[in-house]
Amino acid sequence: MKNGFRQSMAWLHTWTGLLLGWLLFAIFVTGTSSYFQEEITAWMTPEVQGVSADGAESYAAATRWLAREVPGAGEWSIYSAGKRAAGLQLYWVNGPDAPEDAPTSARLDGAGHKVEARDTRGGAFLYRFHYDLYYINWYWARWIVGIAAMAMLVAILSGIVTHKKIIADFFLLRLGKGQRSWLDAHNASSVLFLPFILMITYTGLVSLATHYMPWGIAANYASEDKFFEAAFPWPAPAEKAGPAPLTAIAPLVERAERTWGAGAGSVRVLNPGDRTAQVIVSTAPDAGMSVRPRSLTFDGVTGKLVGAHDPSGAASATEGTMIGLHAGRFASAVLRTLYFLSGLAGCVMVGSGLILWTVKRRAKLADPDRPHFGFRLVEKLNIGAIAGLPFAIAAYFLANRLLPLAGDGRSDREIAAFFIAWGATFVWAGVRPTPRAWPEALAVTAIAFACVPIVNALTTDRSLVASLIAGDRVFAGFDLAMLLAAAGFGWAASRVLRRTAKPVGRSAKPSPTAAEAL
Amino acid sequence: MTHILLLLFTTTGFALLCLSRTRHQSALVGRKLSARTTRHARWGGLLSLALAFYVAGHGIGWAAGAVEWLGAASLGALVTMTALSIRQGREASR
Structure with missing residues (x-):
């Protein structure tokens, strides 16, 4: 090795980080938003009101609703929207007599009444995007995301080797010093939050491990389906044997919750109203650190316990807990906030790393006024990725409030708004001179975020003021977060603008591009 | 309460560790601290972080x-940073 170990690690860090940095930034931002997935979905379905009802009784109310509305269904599933959001999501499989196009799902509010919520994917879109992307086949998307995550792990480890003075520079953050400051910000966000960043990258890879490394399953099971059947059983309804009344659901849920010492998250009823009926109660996602639910199966007529599933084998518990650490569904409000802040630090790390690539190379350009193509390309992609993705998220929220409620494919048009906004930022970055495009893109993002609470107040009766008065933490918190985001991007835009407007003192030094002034 | 106490202990811990670095002492307290005080700051910082761990484990x-x-x-x-x-x-602008 001619250049020595550290130099070769620095090379590896620079190029793995740059090549997959834009995608990693998108994964980090959408993944970070997913810590508040339930809140985002609640905000995007303002029709669903009320506090979450008492668990056992709300499941019982839902089964009564189902028995009334779809008595002939072959199976019912009732999912709680979670502790932090109101309502229940119902799915059912229609019986043979039902028409082809009969509905198979409904949403109930906290009081157990059916609500016609607007058609939206809510926070689930951002969550799914962070590992399945969009517009491309999920199978290949997961490979692309996996390669990005692997590159991330390589970049983290090579970054640790490259960083010469982790301990000595631990507390160092020198602001307003150009390249020095960018390096400090990049180091601080990664070193201070290293436990989170290492954990999230590694457990992210683990959560899709069976996708990336199917050979363990291939060696031990006849097919992948056989493995999933054994690891995550999902019993099918038996042949019907004749009518019999369904047992009361609430006592079963209460018994299950007593057995676990944790809340129930879903109830599945197979063959309701038949002698072969079964009731399967499963734990809520926040019942433990592992994401793998425990479940109890009851006889649907007598209410007797007939089976229990507890995936607590060593391998399964390790895998479930690693994914649990990644998703943070077990987290309390405080820990969730810490997760979110750590995720933001990850975004800062990736973003500052991308910008650092241009900052470092600008000083060495032969002609700073006419940089070569590769340099200009990186600059433009940085604007599109770093300002464009947050802008796309704001556009997604705005589309949720502004698109007409009626009409098919409404949720698809919300998602289209997301990608149009994102694509528009890339186009804008491409046609405008870079020093102008940075503050413009950041300012537009700030304005878009600021518009979200305003549009919300104009189009619903759940404005920020109304939410604060009603003590609605989810809605008030969401609107306040939008205002904070607007303030953050506005601050960045004004900073960039001030620095580029100011004449540069030393004439020998090439004038810094907008973002580098931050 | 546990959460606030936890954050208090970790912040104190890192503040003391920061104080135990000679290069930061003049920015923080306006002068260089003696070797003895520096040592105390370092051990105090580590102790505070350990206490924070106990608070977290015990309370959560x-x-x-x-x-x-x-x-x-x-x-x-x-x-702290x-x-x-x-x-x-x-200090620099003064």
Whole structure:
């Protein structure tokens, strides 16, 4: 090795980080938003009101609703929207007599009444995007995301080797010093939050491990389906044997919750109203650190316990807990906030790393006024990725409030708004001179975020003021977060603008591009 | 209460560790500290972080508590770093 170990690690860090940095930034931002997935979905379905009802009784109310509305269904599933959001999501499989196009799902509010919520994917879109992307086949998307995550792990480890003075520079953050400051910000966000960043990258890879490394399953099971059947059983309804009344659901849920010492998250009823009926109660996602639910199966007529599933084998518990650490569904409000802040630090790390690539190379350009193509390309992609993705998220929220409620494919048009906004930022970055495009893109993002609470107040009766008065933490918190985001991007835009407007003192030094002034 | 106490202990811990670095002492307290005080600051900082771990484990449970301790430690270090950065900026402009 001619250049020595550290130099070769620095090379590896620079190029793995740059090549997959834009995608990693998108994964980090959408993944970070997913810590508040339930809140985002609640905000995007303002029709669903009320506090979450008492668990056992709300499941019982839902089964009564189902028995009334779809008595002939072959199976019912009732999912709680979670502790932090109101309502229940119902799915059912229609019986043979039902028409082809009969509905198979409904949403109930906290009081157990059916609500016609607007058609939206809510926070689930951002969550799914962070590992399945969009517009491309999920199978290949997961490979692309996996390669990005692997590159991330390589970049983290090579970054640790490259960083010469982790301990000595631990507390160092020198602001307003150009390249020095960018390096400090990049180091601080990664070193201070290293436990989170290492954990999230590694457990992210683990959560899709069976996708990336199917050979363990291939060696031990006849097919992948056989493995999933054994690891995550999902019993099918038996042949019907004749009518019999369904047992009361609430006592079963209460018994299950007593057995676990944790809340129930879903109830599945197979063959309701038949002698072969079964009731399967499963734990809520926040019942433990592992994401793998425990479940109890009851006889649907007598209410007797007939089976229990507890995936607590060593391998399964390790895998479930690693994914649990990644998703943070077990987290309390405080820990969730810490997760979110750590995720933001990850975004800062990736973003500052991308910008650092241009900052470092600008000083060495032969002609700073006419940089070569590769340099200009990186600059433009940085604007599109770093300002464009947050802008796309704001556009997604705005589309949720502004698109007409009626009409098919409404949720698809919300998602289209997301990608149009994102694509528009890339186009804008491409046609405008870079020093102008940075503050413009950041300012537009700030304005878009600021518009979200305003549009919300104009189009619903759940404005920020109304939410604060009603003590609605989810809605008030969401609107306040939008205002904070607007303030953050506005601050960045004004900073960039001030620095580029100011004449540069030393004439020998090439004038810094907008973002580098931050 | 546990959460506030936890954050308090991790921030104190990193503040003391920061104080135990000779290069930061003049920015933080305006002078160099003696070797003895520096040593005390270092051990005090580590002790504070250990106490924070106990508070987290005892109050939240050792599994979720350990996770929250790491998060609170990151935040405590960030608060310390920001405070130091502001003080250094002020010192430089003086």
